[in-house]
Amino acid sequence: MKKQEWNERVELIEKALVEHLGEKTALSSTLCDSMKYSLTAGGKRLRPILLMAAADAVGARGLDFMPVACAMEMIHTYSLIHDDLPAMDNDDYRRGKLTNHKLYGDGMAVLAGDALLTQAFEVILRQENVAPEVLVQVVREISIAAGPNGMVGGQAIDLESENKRIPMEELKKLHMGKTGALFRASLRCGAILGGADSEQLEKLTTYAESFGLAFQITDDILDVIGDEAEIGKPVGSDERNNKSTYVTLTSLETAQKLAQEAVDEGVAALDGFGEEAVFLQDLLKSMLNRKK
Amino acid sequence: MKKQEWNERVELIEKALVEHLGEKTALSSTLCDSMKYSLTAGGKRLRPILLMAAADAVGARGLDFMPVACAMEMIHTYSLIHDDLPAMDNDDYRRGKLTNHKLYGDGMAVLAGDALLTQAFEVILRQENVAPEVLVQVVREISIAAGPNGMVGGQAIDLESENKRIPMEELKKLHMGKTGALFRASLRCGAILGGADSEQLEKLTTYAESFGLAFQITDDILDVIGDEAEIGKPVGSDERNNKSTYVTLTSLETAQKLAQEAVDEGVAALDGFGEEAVFLQDLLKSMLNRKK
Numbered sequence: 001m002k003k004q005e006w007n008e009r010v011e012l013i014e015k016a017l018v019e020h021l022g023e024k025t026a027l028s029s030t031l032c033d034s035m036k037y038s039l040t041a042g043g044k045r046l047r048p049i050l051l052m053a054a055a056d057a058v059g060a061r062g063l064d065f066m067p068v069a070c071a072m073e074m075i076h077t078y079s080l081i082h083d084d085l086p087a088m089d090n091d092d093y094r095r096g097k098l099t100n101h102k103l104y105g106d107g108m109a110v111l112a113g114d115a116l117l118t119q120a121f122e123v124i125l126r127q128e129n130v131a132p133e134v135l136v137q138v139v140r141e142i143s144i145a146a147g148p149n150g151m152v153g154g155q156a157i158d159l160e161s162e163n164k165r166i167p168m169e170e171l172k173k174l175h176m177g178k179t180g181a182l183f184r185a186s187l188r189c190g191a192i193l194g195g196a197d198s199e200q201l202e203k204l205t206t207y208a209e210s211f212g213l214a215f216q217i218t219d220d221i222l223d224v225i226g227d228e229a230e231i232g233k234p235v236g237s238d239e240r241n242n243k244s245t246y247v248t249l250t251s252l253e254t255a256q257k258l259a260q261e262a263v264d265e266g267v268a269a270l271d272g273f274g275e276e277a278v279f280l281q282d283l284l285k286s287m288l289n290r291k292k
Numbered sequence: 293m294k295k296q297e298w299n300e301r302v303e304l305i306e307k308a309l310v311e312h313l314g315e316k317t318a319l320s321s322t323l324c325d326s327m328k329y330s331l332t333a334g335g336k337r338l339r340p341i342l343l344m345a346a347a348d349a350v351g352a353r354g355l356d357f358m359p360v361a362c363a364m365e366m367i368h369t370y371s372l373i374h375d376d377l378p379a380m381d382n383d384d385y386r387r388g389k390l391t392n393h394k395l396y397g398d399g400m401a402v403l404a405g406d407a408l409l410t411q412a413f414e415v416i417l418r419q420e421n422v423a424p425e426v427l428v429q430v431v432r433e434i435s436i437a438a439g440p441n442g443m444v445g446g447q448a449i450d451l452e453s454e455n456k457r458i459p460m461e462e463l464k465k466l467h468m469g470k471t472g473a474l475f476r477a478s479l480r481c482g483a484i485l486g487g488a489d490s491e492q493l494e495k496l497t498t499y500a501e502s503f504g505l506a507f508q509i510t511d512d513i514l515d516v517i518g519d520e521a522e523i524g525k526p527v528g529s530d531e532r533n534n535k536s537t538y539v540t541l542t543s544l545e546t547a548q549k550l551a552q553e554a555v556d557e558g559v560a561a562l563d564g565f566g567e568e569a570v571f572l573q574d575l576l577k578s579m580l581n582r583k584k
Contacts, residue, residue, distance in 0.1 A: 027445030087398030106379030118439035132424035147410035153319030
């Protein structure tokens with residue numbers, strides 16, 4: 001997939017996200033507005049892109065799985081809304097826009113997150129041309145990944161680790177849950193929907209885990225060497241906030257080495273997939289040159 | 293079902309709820325504790341009881357559908373945790389115990405609710421001996437009922453209606469969402485899992501809607517004529533808080549008449565189901581004598 005094609009997919013995803021919201025039938029128009037506000041507030045749409053790319057990689061047509069791809073983005077968006085709440089990270093801005101609760105109030109933001117999470121499961125089931133047993137498998141993957149043993153579990157560790165140094169093992173658990181689980185589910189669901197055999201599924205899972213790790217380590221590196229204007233927050237804030245990161249717990253050099261290893265491992269996992277997986281390999285390699 | 297049998301079912305439900313939490317594998321033990329605290333904090337377990345009773349009513353064995361029944365209770369519990377938050381109703385006590393956020397903090401309470409909702413979908417899929425297409429139908433029913441066009445939508449109307457009088461039509465929408473949708477889904481899912489034909493499903497849906505209405509109206513009546521010790525809050529609080537209820541928007545007499553009508557309609561809907569539906573009919577009739 002070329003940059004142009006990515007942009008086209010992002011446009012299709014954003015169109016589909018709004019369609020799946022279905023605001024006309026909703027009980028509360030404020031709730032709908034609040035959900036839509038965060039869902040249309042931009043972002044890289046990485047999870048739907050990964051889901052579709054995994055389906056492409058196993059020879060299916062990624063775009064055929066738009067409902068499930070949208071559901072992943074809805075779950076990601078709900079997690080951001082709740083994460084920004086005063087009771088959690090207490091952030092006023094995200095991607096240069098007011099956070100949901102700053103605009104709609106804390107109560108409505110809680111409900112907007114709840115609604116996006118719940119509706120995501122409904123949207124998964126709008127997926128057509130997929131056998132019911134495959135849909136059940138997809139719902140299982142996503143509910144486990146987003147739940148207490150996945151994303152929410154990672155967020156809970158994050159909440160408990162505020163302003164304190166945690167051991168590297170705990171940091172890994174935190175990120176495998178908080179960000180890794182949803183990346184992993186996106187790629188695995190794309191593979192499952194695309195009809196992957198068990199070997200392909202295993203390799204895409206290895207790729208997904210490397211992807212999540214590289215994503216997080218490079219995120220931590222950006223906090224040290226990034227451009228403030230591009231990353232949207234002051235550099236060095238992790239160190240000042242006594243936050244445990246791959247950089248603060250090791251060193252910049254070690255973190256860069258770990259990122260390189262993760263990228264190498266993920267790229268190697270897809271050797272043998274051929275042309276269709278080059279996009280995923282390139283995407284992972286590009287992590288090492290992240291600007292934001 | 294006799295009182296004794298109900299108590300036995302509640303015991304089985306409470307045992308299954310704890311088993312389905314599966315705390316040993318969770319990432320954060322605090323999150324687990326927080327989920328378990330609210331899930332084991334008592335309550336009538338009305339939604340799982342209704343689900344199983346609907347399956348019984350169509351000639352299946354209600355107890356066979358414990359995982360889905362537990363999922364309904366997990367969703368109900370999550371909604372209570374979020375509803376009690378300072379950003380919502382700001383309640384310190386529920387059923388005589390501290391609310392989740394008073395014990396675990398606002399952030400962890402948000403996450404405990406999120407985790408219970410998400411895990412509920414995983415638990416549904418632990419249901420055995422049910423065809424995948426039936427499970428898909430159950431997930432669809434529940435996600436629609438709990439989402440922005442159901443429970444969360446009703447909560448949003450509730451949040452927007454604080455301290456103001458709303459028209460009767462809006463009050464109906466509020467309750468059909470906030471409490472009615474989950475009752476409806478419980479009965480419909482029990483019927484679907486039990487193999488109901490379309491006529492049975494329709495009649496149980498009518499019963500469910502009558503049940504939800506009678507439940508809410510009698511709740512409002514209790515606020516006026518209930519015993520403070522039994523209902524756990526001062527009588528007359530709705531009137532003083534300028535809350536819109538079936539009583540404040542009409543009169544006590546009209547509300548009692550509406551409750552009677554709802555009960556009659558729901559009981560009549562199950563005429564012809566025979567012996568197996570007597571429990572549901574009796575349960576609905578008992579609404580008129582609610583003490584709490």
